Amino acid sequence: MRIDRCFFCSGPIHPGRGILFIRNDCKQFKFCAKKCNAAFKKKRNPRKVRWTKTHRKGRGKELAIDPCFEFERRRDVPVKYSRELWQETVKTMMAVEEIKSKRQKQFAINRVEKCRGLTLANDKVDIKKGIHLLELKEKKQKKPVVQILEDVDIEDLVEMEEN
Ligand SMILES: [Zn+2]
Incomplete structure (x- = not known):
């Protein structure tokens, strides 16, 4: 089983969920919800819609460029089953997930700190002007x-x- 990504909002699509649209050139589009499907039908650009991951990452609101994302890659070639490899993979997945969550938390904290600094600077300018x-x-x-x-x-x- 594989957790797919929504074509529009990049959210996760768990098995048995979502909508699959196959265009007449055989390209597949998977959507997590009716909302994303409707936006796609209206030909909205996900980069211009504020609630999508692509918009948020493009605007620096979420962690986008980080070495922790390089662990996760789509591999379509099946690997020969080996118990050791399986165990190692599960251990690594858990470790990577922990690192990722830590980095995302730190990114959010840094963002808030940055914003706070900006608002304070703006307040000082306002006081000087007014x-x-x-x-x-x-x-x-x-x-x-x-x-x-x-x-x-x-x-x-x-x-x-x-x-
Ligand atoms: Zn979606």
Whole structure:
């Protein structure tokens, strides 16, 4: 038994699931769900549809280029049965799966860290740009807002937010 990949979203298709479409030139297209089949019929491009793996990988939202993917290859040539090879293969599969999940977790963490850094930088730029607005407000209210801002360091605010 083989777990196939969906032609549209690259999701897994387990045995007995999904839709198989054979075009009149004998090319096979396998879909995991009606949703993917319908999108294919509408001639949507998977790279332009946001929820597909190809789109996410293309945009750097998911781990795409990594040596851990090179273990998994489609081999259509049958191997002569050998108990040792079978045992080794199962052990290796489990080890590779562990490595893969660890790397994907690390990728997600790095992505979040990167985004957090970007938003903080953007916030600082916004404060610098909009400081005149605060000064206007200060004139109306006759309260020293800028002084308060100067007293409270941005780094301290960031730390407070994180905690
Ligand atoms: Zn699909």
